[in-house]
Amino acid sequence: MKISIYQMDVIAGKPELNRGKVKDWLEVTCKKEKPDVVVLPEMWTTNYTLKHLNNIADRDGEPTTSFLQHLAKTYEVNIVGGSFANRKGGNIYNSAVVINRHGEVVYRYDKVHLVPMLDEHLYLTGGTTYHTFDLEGLKAGLIICYDLRFPELSRKLAVDGAEILFIVAEWPETRKSHWFALQIARAIENQLFVVSANCVGQYNGISYCGNSMVIDPLGEVLYCASDKNEESITKEIDIKQVSEIREKVPVFKSRVPHLYKLNTLE
Ligand SMILES: NC(=O)CCC(=O)C(=O)O
Numbered sequence: 001m002k003i004s005i006y007q008m009d010v011i012a013g014k015p016e017l018n019r020g021k022v023k024d025w026l027e028v029t030c031k032k033e034k035p036d037v038v039v040l041p042e043m044w045t046t047n048y049t050l051k052h053l054n055n056i057a058d059r060d061g062e063p064t065t066s067f068l069q070h071l072a073k074t075y076e077v078n079i080v081g082g083s084f085a086n087r088k089g090g091n092i093y094n095s096a097v098v099i100n101r102h103g104e105v106v107y108r109y110d111k112v113h114l115v116p117m118l119d120e121h122l123y124l125t126g127g128t129t130y131h132t133f134d135l136e137g138l139k140a141g142l143i144i145c146y147d148l149r150f151p152e153l154s155r156k157l158a159v160d161g162a163e164i165l166f167i168v169a170e171w172p173e174t175r176k177s178h179w180f181a182l183q184i185a186r187a188i189e190n191q192l193f194v195v196s197a198n199c200v201g202q203y204n205g206i207s208y209c210g211n212s213m214v215i216d217p218l219g220e221v222l223y224c225a226s227d228k229n230e231e232s233i234t235k236e237i238d239i240k241q242v243s244e245i246r247e248k249v250p251v252f253k254s255r256v257p258h259l260y261k262l263n264t265l266e
Pocket residue numbers: 042115117118144145146147149169170171172175178
């Protein structure tokens with residue numbers, strides 16, 4: 001499976017301009033690399049312009065979902081469409097969407113864990129559901145940025161069969177060492193590929209650390225993008241590695257779930 005990631009410098013508060021950037025990138029990348037899957041970062045339509053989202057968030061996933069559906073069909077490519085601010089009813093969510101080559105939506109997810117350090121909880125509402133989805137015959141999971149700190153979420157997706165975990169992010173420079181360590185840990189403990197799309201650039205005094213990655217199920221970093229520049233990354237992965245490592249080091253068979261009942265710790 002060939003995967004292309006857009007490590008993007010998102011223009012704050014300008015969804016139309018950012019959709020234009022994504023369209024241009026996708027056109028060039030799909031013609032040059034012919035990827036099976038493309039991956040976009042978190043909040044790529046608006047950046048973290050939380051105070052302005054009332055005016056610029058999508059409504060019920062539109063227009064961003066239709067825009068991505070059109071691109072998926074045009075270039076016959078699966079799109080892990082990052083996330084974007086999305087108004088549903090009276091609330092705004094940090095919503096991700098995944099679209100297959102035929103332009104069909106195969107997954108929608110609202111970020112479950114909102115980031116107190118960015119005041120996300122003051123402006124956004126957290127999601128309450130998540131599950132694996134099928135992409136080109138693979139089982140995949142998707143988490144959004146701060147979700148990476150909660151191993152339970154990725155573990156549940158892996159126990160449910162995920163072989164690849166997409167992480168869409170707008171991770172800040174100040175906690176860059178965590179970005180590295182946590183992604184590698186999620187790959188090793190869950191024995192799956194981790195594919196992340198982070199942002200670069202800055203907004204409101206916060207710089208984003210790039211370093212979008214492709215990590216194999218042994219935790220080897222196959223590619224790490226720069227920490228400063230917009231970048232297009234294309235990498236091929238061999239999904240067979242997942243079953244091979246799970247056979248050699250049978251972590252999932254060794255689990256003792258009844259000893260991990262976390263609610264006893266609350
Ligand atoms: N956009 C985010 O979710 C940022 C997460 C973050 O800053 C952290 O976990 O640290």
